[in-house]
Amino acid sequence: MELGNYMAYELIEKIRAKEITISEIIQSSFDKIDEIDQYIHSFVNYSREKALEKAKEYDNKLKNGQGHGKLYGLPFANKDLICLKNFSTTCCSRILEGFQPPYNAFVIERLVEQEGAIHIGNTNMDEFAMGSSTESSCYGPTFNPWDIERVSGGSSGGSATSIASGQAILALGSDTGGSIRCPASFTGVVGLKPTYGRVSRYGLIAFANSLDQIGPITKCVHDAALMLEIISGKDPLDSTSVDIRVDNYTEEIKKTVDNKVLGIPKEFFGEGINSAVRNSVEKAIGKLESLGATTVEVTIPHLEYTVATYYLICMCEASSNLARYDGIRYGKITDDLSGDIFDAFRKTRGENFGPEVRRRIFLGTYALSAGYYDMFYLKALKVRSLIKKDFVEAFKKCDSIVCPTMPITAFKIGELIDNPLKMYAIDILTCPVNLAGLPALSIPCGFDNNNLPIGFQIIGDYFDEKGILNIGYQLEQELGIYRKRPPIIKGGL
Numbered sequence: 001m002e003l004g005n006y007m008a009y010e011l012i013e014k015i016r017a018k019e020i021t022i023s024e025i026i027q028s029s030f031d032k033i034d035e036i037d038q039y040i041h042s043f044v045n046y047s048r049e050k051a052l053e054k055a056k057e058y059d060n061k062l063k064n065g066q067g068h069g070k071l072y073g074l075p076f077a078n079k080d081l082i083c084l085k086n087f088s089t090t091c092c093s094r095i096l097e098g099f100q101p102p103y104n105a106f107v108i109e110r111l112v113e114q115e116g117a118i119h120i121g122n123t124n125m126d127e128f129a130m131g132s133s134t135e136s137s138c139y140g141p142t143f144n145p146w147d148i149e150r151v152s153g154g155s156s157g158g159s160a161t162s163i164a165s166g167q168a169i170l171a172l173g174s175d176t177g178g179s180i181r182c183p184a185s186f187t188g189v190v191g192l193k194p195t196y197g198r199v200s201r202y203g204l205i206a207f208a209n210s211l212d213q214i215g216p217i218t219k220c221v222h223d224a225a226l227m228l229e230i231i232s233g234k235d236p237l238d239s240t241s242v243d244i245r246v247d248n249y250t251e252e253i254k255k256t257v258d259n260k261v262l263g264i265p266k267e268f269f270g271e272g273i274n275s276a277v278r279n280s281v282e283k284a285i286g287k288l289e290s291l292g293a294t295t296v297e298v299t300i301p302h303l304e305y306t307v308a309t310y311y312l313i314c315m316c317e318a319s320s321n322l323a324r325y326d327g328i329r330y331g332k333i334t335d336d337l338s339g340d341i342f343d344a345f346r347k348t349r350g351e352n353f354g355p356e357v358r359r360r361i362f363l364g365t366y367a368l369s370a371g372y373y374d375m376f377y378l379k380a381l382k383v384r385s386l387i388k389k390d391f392v393e394a395f396k397k398c399d400s401i402v403c404p405t406m407p408i409t410a411f412k413i414g415e416l417i418d419n420p421l422k423m424y425a426i427d428i429l430t431c432p433v434n435l436a437g438l439p440a441l442s443i444p445c446g447f448d449n450n451n452l453p454i455g456f457q458i459i460g461d462y463f464d465e466k467g468i469l470n471i472g473y474q475l476e477q478e479l480g481i482y483r484k485r486p487p488i489i490k491g492g493l
């Protein structure tokens with residue numbers, strides 16, 4: 001059985017109809033991992049024995065007529081920065097080697113404990129989620145299943161490739177400036193960044209608190225809607241989570257889109273957008289028009305400042321968040337304790353953080369220091385308000401905004417890693433969404449000349465996940481390419 005050819009909702013039907021057992025599904029997940037993970041490196045740790053045991057237990061329960069939640073034992077891949085009780089969770093950083101959280105994140109409680117998803121392993125990511133290529137992981141990069149010489153995108157690269165290559169059916173990522181949508185776009189899967197506050201961040205190891213959100217990565221919009229229904233909602237343990245109605249997304253997606261007004265922000269189609277990406281996204285907009293949606297031009301005048309603003313804010317927050325990893329409160333302490341305590345801090349952090357994380361701590365600390373705070377951090381906060389205002393104005397004219405997810409398709413391993421400014425620049429279309437705190441969905445809309453997937457981004461107004469999932473679902477059905485699988489999976493479209 002090729003897991004990659006099935007959607008989560010289809011497998012749930014099959015399990016219910018007793019056409020397949022949960023054990024068979026979990027086994028095929030590990031068969032795929034054994035076959036291809038050596039080439040793509042989606043995972044950094046597995047929970048094989050426990051997963052197979054759980055599958056047996058759930059199969060027995062099913063036989064006795066007892067259900068176990070909405071997710072029926074489906075294989076679930078967790079990004080290595082979402083806390084899973086008594087399971088190694090490292091943010092793909094040496095500093096957290098050996099760390100096992102003593103509690104589950106809110107989203108794990110919901111997906112695994114409450115609704116019966118089976119955790120099969122933790123996925124590879126950029127160290128502390130800082131990156132767009134999954135190359136800064138201390139375990140080495142993840143490779144794109146469409147072309148293993150190319151990056152998977154990042155930072156949730158492993159979660160995206162685990163879905164694209166049929167190793168898992170459900171995955172979680174986190175998105176601070178694009179980390180769900182970028183790898184979803186590069187690997188041809190669906191990624192959703194919810195509104196800030198829609199999903200509890202309790203148990204998410206923080207990178208930049210005012211931007212971070214957890215969200216689903218799946219093969220189709222229906223599955224993302226299903227996961228969002230489960231992980232959304234107020235959590236008293238995260239004061240930024242919002243007590244607001246959670247819609248029935250799996251039903252909402254089926255509505256027509258003939259009454260929708262789509263905003264097209266001209267700045268998102270400017271210079272630097274690869275022509276294959278532009279053509280494919282424009283074609284997809286045409287499809288939405290053929291379904292009855294209308295379009296209107298909108299403007300986000302401060303787009304050109306978003307990359308600078310985003311990187312200032314995220315580095316400042318990161319420098320503060322990562323102060324806890326000193327080898328005493330958190331983190332693996334240096335072996336060389338010959339000096340004083342400050343020496344020990346310096347060595348611990350110097351030895352165990354990678355170059356990208358160190359760069360961000362330096363720059364963030366500098367920007368926050370006395371005398372520079374107003375010039376950099378405060379200024380960035382002011383520009384952030386302007387960017388937010390741009391979106392508020394745009395949503396007066398339209399229901400959702402449509403544009404590319406990434407300006408380019410997956411690039412070669414090693415191509416940008418030594419050029420941080422170029423790497424940062426490719427976040428231009430994703431990070432404004434985090435600065436404004438809005439929800440956004442990425443779905444595959446086509447392929448370039450190298451047969452690499454292209455991502456289509458739908459940005460929604462605050463808490464309008466149902467609107468963007470609806471548009472995404474109707475477009476996905478119309479395009480009909482969401483069953484196309486990378487060459488390493490047999491039997492795809």
Ligand code: GLN
Pocket residue numbers: 129130131132154155174175176177178179180207314427
């Ligand atoms: N690429 C962005 C960065 O490097 C976004 C990362 C993320 O969303 N976690 O910060």
